[in-house]
Amino acid sequence: MALTAEKAEAIGEVTAYGLVPGGLFEDEEALEAVGAGTRRDTEIGYIVVEDSLGRTLGAYAKDVYRVVESIRHGERDIGKVHARQLSRARCGPSAAGSR
Numbered sequence: 001m002a003l004t005a006e007k008a009e010a011i012g013e014v015t016a017y018g019l020v021p022g023g024l025f026e027d028e029e030a031l032e033a034v035g036a037g038t039r040r041d042t043e044i045g046y047i048v049v050e051d052s053l054g055r056t057l058g059a060y061a062k063d064v065y066r067v068v069e070s071i072r073h074g075e076r077d078i079g080k081v082h083a084r085q086l087s088r089a090r091c092g093p094s095a096a097g098s099r
Contacts (some may be wrong), residue, residue, distance in 0.1 A: 011041060019049065035060060 015038045022030030031049065038047055039060055047060035071079040 001088065007043070011038060015047070023051075031058060 018034040019031060037057060047056045048056060050056055067083045069081045070077050071081060
């Protein structure tokens with residue numbers, strides 16, 4: 001079964017809800033426990049958890065091809081683009097066409 005947008009949103013919502021106590025009390029063990037549960041879903045390719053300032057608290061990726069490219073204007077670095085793609089072996093027929 002391919003990961004659908006609806007399922008991805010549901011997993012994101014459930015994961016976010018589960019992270020509230022760990023986030024409020026800065027409890028890394030609680031945050032890891034929720035992340036571990038989400039990572040068990042075989043259709044999840046990656047998870048990134050950020051705080052309210054956009055800092056990455058944790059990230060996990062599996063079977064993902066990741067590219068990071070600098071955004072440049074002349075010689076000046078003005079940002080970065082992060083692109084990820086699940087390996088084709090993990091994408092179902094309907095998921096491959098929607099990426």
